[in-house]
Amino acid sequence: MSANYFARAVRPFGRSTAASAAASASPSTATISGRGRFSTTSAFRRNGAGKIPAARTASTWTGPGVLAVAAVAGLLGWGVASIGVKEFPGAMRLDSKIAMPKYASMRDMEVALKEIRQELGEEDIISTDPEDLHAHGYSEWSSSNPDGLPVAVAYPRSTAQVSAIARISNKYRIPIIPYSGGSSLEGNFSAPFGGISVDFAYMDKIIQFNKDDMDIVVQPSLGWQDLNEQLSKMGSGLFFPIDPGPSAKIGGMIGTNCSGTNAVKYGTMKDWVINLTVVLADGTVIKTRRRPRKSSAGYNLNGLFVGSEGTLGLVTEATLKLTVIPEDLSVAVVTFPTIRDAASAAAEVMQNGIPVAAMEIMDEVQMKVVNMGGATAPRVWKETPTLFFKFSGTKAGVKENIAQVQRIAKSNKGGTFEFAKDAREQKLLWSARKESLWSMLALRKEGEEVWSTDVAVPFSRLADIIEVSKKEMDDLGLFASILGHVGDGNFHESIMYNRRNKEEREKVETCVKNMVKRALEMEGTCTGEHSIGWGKKESLLWEVGPDTLGVMKAIKQSLDPKWIMNPGKIFDRTA
Structure with missing residues (x-):
């Protein structure tokens, strides 16, 4: 047959x-x-x-x-x-x-x-x-x-x-x-x-909270927002800082080594995993490490399973680091005349070593999408390229960091900073960034989809790749936006297209493929936080080459000789 x-x-x-x-x-x-x-x-x-x-x-x-x-x-x-x-x-x-x-x-x-x-x-x-x-x-x-x-x-x-x-x-x-x-x-x-x-x-519980050690043991279906809400209700003074999309759960966050808006200060998921309980392909249950925050005992199995997308084993428990809630927090937005000006300002902030808590970029199309979607109503945003900042730390430190960033923004044609006056306004200002993808999805008409994907490059090339990628999308006549975690060189393209229109889909595929190739030419990566999955297997081969991919396959073959663990993801057995 x-x-x-x-x-x-x-x-x-x-x-x-x-x-x-x-x-x-x-x-x-x-x-x-x-x-x-x-x-x-x-x-x-x-x-x-x-x-x-x-x-x-x-x-x-x-x-x-x-x-x-x-x-x-x-x-x-x-x-x-x-x-x-x-x-x-x-x-x-x-x-x-x-x-x-x-x-x-x-x-x-x-x-x-x-x-x-x-x-x-x-x-x-x-x-x-x-x-x-x-x-x-x-x-x-x-x-x-x-x-x-x-x-x-x-x-x-x-x-x-x-x-x-x-x-x-x-x-x-x-x-x-x-x-x-x-x-x-x-x-x-x-x-x-x-x-x-x-x-x-059904596996969404906190198993053990070690307040004095600032760590917590959780099951994979606990959401990061739910985790922080429970920590707040306990009056712990601690929080888990990795903040991807609102619906993300700990298991998926481990599987993709996700990050989020706080990555510029706190790093990615791999930096917050102490140990994992993993079920292997044959049902064997292992623990990757014990509970100290540092260990040099044997291979770093955390690094092996974090980002493996369930292709090597199923994570059923995770011990995660927690950190202290900062003394002070300030949220601000500032607009720029062009996306290159905004990206250049972002790169300069990082090159000067200013410890911002988060720094996000959204182009004029994405700002328009947020207005059209109404997710932040009654707030109406300026439809120009915008940087969103979080500053956290001591009151004196936050004040100093704000002054430094304001100087850099001004030298890159940035407008006047708008600061949140209280916690409610902080949530409102930041909601434009957090609601960005939802807003794009809400605008879909019948037959339309949103292609959202990401790359990351070194800081010095950030403005270049964003400017060129945006121009290509505009030249192709696509309804598309640029947004992302520019504090760590990571940005996303979100492109609306009609799946039934072959010509339109081919344009989108070309645009995405070119973005990935540009990132690799600039010594970047084909994915900053979405992982490889089914969709970027070819890109991974371009990035690491056949020999490195061969090592990955050898590890897979060793742990999962029947290739039953999430097959078809990251790479194919025969390619």
Whole structure:
């Protein structure tokens, strides 16, 4: 049976239909009906919800039921992967012959699901509801949505249950894909080979808080905002400083080594992980380190698993560093006549070593989008390139840093600084940056999508790449904006386009590819914080070359010889 047959079988539930469903879904609720039917809408995911209500009962599955769902959701991936085993000489530089992965048959999948449910004894541990499968295989945020959906979604409650799921999946060669916050800008949780999506929705607790040691042990589905809210309620005086999108969860943040607006002062996710509990492909449970903040004992396994996107193991617990809430905080915005002026000012701030807490850039298009979206109403913003600043520290230090930044902004044609007068205004001023992607998504019409991707370059090249990239987008006639964490050389392009218009999509693909190539030519990286996922595998090869990629594949082969852990992400086995 040919791959084309499988493609035709899956097509009705592929990208276009899924996107249409997401676009037409009601933005207000997540609905529950029938025997545990569970409908996920964009608003549901935006609010950070990912948990099936306790009252929900699992969809009753039978052999024919599972097979019917699997035939639609995962047949393409399984068909291609299980037709046969081929040898590809030289596919992995450190291994002369590497076989294509061969995954479970439909019958094996049915047996495995039954075995998981029997061993774990949970009524709602497995879902095969079509809407649940769609929510775990398609992301309206992403422009990288390969055909195929998971065949089942598992909802473990503990590390032991995750271990059992991995062990049984490994036994039957079933792909397992971790699911956390659900944004997946580069197709990180997509299921191109079908398999089981492991949703950590029920694993969202604080396990242990060590106030005197300024660290905390948490489960992967706890959101960073929820974590900080709980720390505040405890009156701890501490917070977790990594702040990506509002819906982000700790597990996904670890998987992508995310950052956010505070990265210029506090670094990225890798800098705040003390140790991890990880379930490996065969179900083995390991701990990467003990609890001291520093250790030179053996290999740095934290560095291996942070950023690995679940391709090496599933993180079930994380011990994270916390830090003291600063004595003083000030938020300010300043406008510039051109995007190059704003980027030049940002680079100069960093080159002078001024310890700003955050420094973000948004061009005139993105400022217009925020106004049009109304997310910060009644505030109306000037529709010119804008820098957003956070200053934190002692009162004297904040005052000194503000004065230095004001001088630099003025020398780069910056306007008058606008400062927040109180905490409410601080939240309002900063909300324009935090609501930027939501605002762009809110403007979509039927058939339209937003392609959002990022690169990072050294400070000295920041103004150059932003100016050239923006000009290309304008020359191509694209409705597109530039925004990003310019304090660490990282910026994003967000481009609105009609997926049904081939010419328009080709323009967007060209624009994104050129941005990546420019960044690499400037000794930058193809992704600052979104990771590789499904969408940037070619870019990773351009960036590191085949030999370095071969080392990565050797590590993968060692820890996951059956290639069941989030397959198809970061790199392919045969390329």
